[in-house]
Amino acid sequence: MAFDLPPPAPGSSPLPPAPPVSRRVRPSVMLVIVVGAVAWIAGLTGAIFGGQLSDWLDRPPTRGSDEPLRVGEARDAGAARLDVAAVADYVAPTVVTISADVSGGTSLGTGLIISSKGEILTNAHVIENASEIRVRLAGESEPRRVNLIAADRGNDLALLRMSGDGYESAIFADPESVRIGDEVIAIGFALGLDGEPSVTLGIVSALDRTIGQGNVYLDGLIQTDAAISSGNSGGPLVNAAGEVVGINTAVARDTLTTSATNVSFAISTTEALPIIEALRAQADGVEREEAYFGVGLADRTDGGQGVVVSSVEEDTPAANAGVVAGDLIVAVDGAATDGSAGLIAAIRDHNAGDPVTITIVREGDPIDMTVTLTSRPGQ
CATH class of the missing domain: 2.40.10.120 (Thrombin, subunit H)
Known part of the structure; x- marks a missing residue:
């Protein structure tokens, strides 16, 4: 569809x-x-x-x-x-x-x-x-x-x-x-x-x-x-x-x-x-300052939960928190993430300066990261 x-x-x-x-x-x-x-x-x-x-x-x-x-x-x-x-x-x-x-x-x-x-x-x-x-x-x-x-x-x-x-x-x-x-x-x-x-x-x-x-x-x-x-x-x-x-x-x-x-x-x-x-x-x-995370995303094609991080921009909230390409983001503030649309909407609903907890899976291990969002560059 x-x-x-x-x-x-x-x-x-x-x-x-x-x-x-x-x-x-x-x-x-x-x-x-x-x-x-x-x-x-x-x-x-x-x-x-x-x-x-x-x-x-x-x-x-x-x-x-x-x-x-x-x-x-x-x-x-x-x-x-x-x-x-x-x-x-x-x-x-x-x-x-x-x-x-x-x-x-x-x-x-x-x-x-x-x-x-x-x-x-x-x-x-x-x-x-x-x-x-x-x-x-x-x-x-x-x-x-x-x-x-x-x-x-x-x-x-x-x-x-x-x-x-x-x-x-x-x-x-x-x-x-x-x-x-x-x-x-x-x-x-x-x-x-x-x-x-x-x-x-x-x-x-x-x-x-x-x-x-x-x-x-x-x-x-x-x-x-x-x-x-x-x-x-x-x-x-x-x-x-x-x-x-x-x-x-x-x-x-x-x-x-x-x-x-x-x-x-x-x-x-x-x-x-x-x-x-x-x-x-x-x-x-x-x-309002639009919240910014700083990653590229790719939806999974196997029907599983989460969104794959395809790229991470330098000197961004994601990079500073330790997010790397290949990480699987499965939740934001404890709410499950099923696709890139939901993840982007969840970030967008915050303001610049807000802390959020991002849950990722890396090599099979879940990791919680606290990320402080910034305003979008050029805003």
Whole structure:
């Protein structure tokens, strides 16, 4: 099975000027990240970056707000049968279409309003390298300009903000309430089609999935069989209570040797909520330093546990701790490591300066090493 970040849904010509702020918001377009063996969109490195767009007359805010995110209470949200029409109507005012001007055209995706002060969450790949970003709200015919506050490319999330306040905002589900088998719906503008957003029904197929390719590794993902298409990325995956359980991000693609049917992935609220706060902090001048280990990795082909160290860079945390090529890394902080994607995600979840315990196997003997991570060179 292959995973990749497909190109954005094709867009249209430049959009007209933004209208005055209104309180209603219209559902949005989302881009699908196909997760797998093909290529991820170039430049997804995991670092948080800040962005400021063109100098507009009605300039949106350039910082995140301090408004608390809305999170539902822990409860059995999957017990009730999901009323698709009712939930879609309830969530629709918080979903927006995103149109980003990029080299050679327009990238279309979906976003989610997460605060009354106009903050919008989407996938980083939707707005990557955009010179200008606009959103269209539910019930509106004209788009409005937004600013990029910050983005975390490695976690594939970005925070935007539009002018005004009083917007309806989404409610996030308590992370502990999500269960395998829960009914969910994915909302977004599949293929960038005009009109209302598409709504697809599915279930939570699995939790805590990890996918990766190149420099991008996503962990803690929700797997669902709700259909997701290009143009849907950044849209919400919603439970029976109308609460957001994840941000639709990727789909599995068929390859020459494997087939994938209705295998989609969403960034869970467990992962998304702290990233949102980190993006808000970055916009206020506090930038996260990405943790760095300093090894090359190769996945095992015999189905065994662990990841093989193929190379070790000089003067890095790994080299200083005594890691050598040929070592087999089997755990990080006591948690088993089954592949390079999981190991890289585990390192990425730490900050520069954090100590971690790496368990390796060398010539059949297990060895625990304490490694102090540093920031990535050049960051």
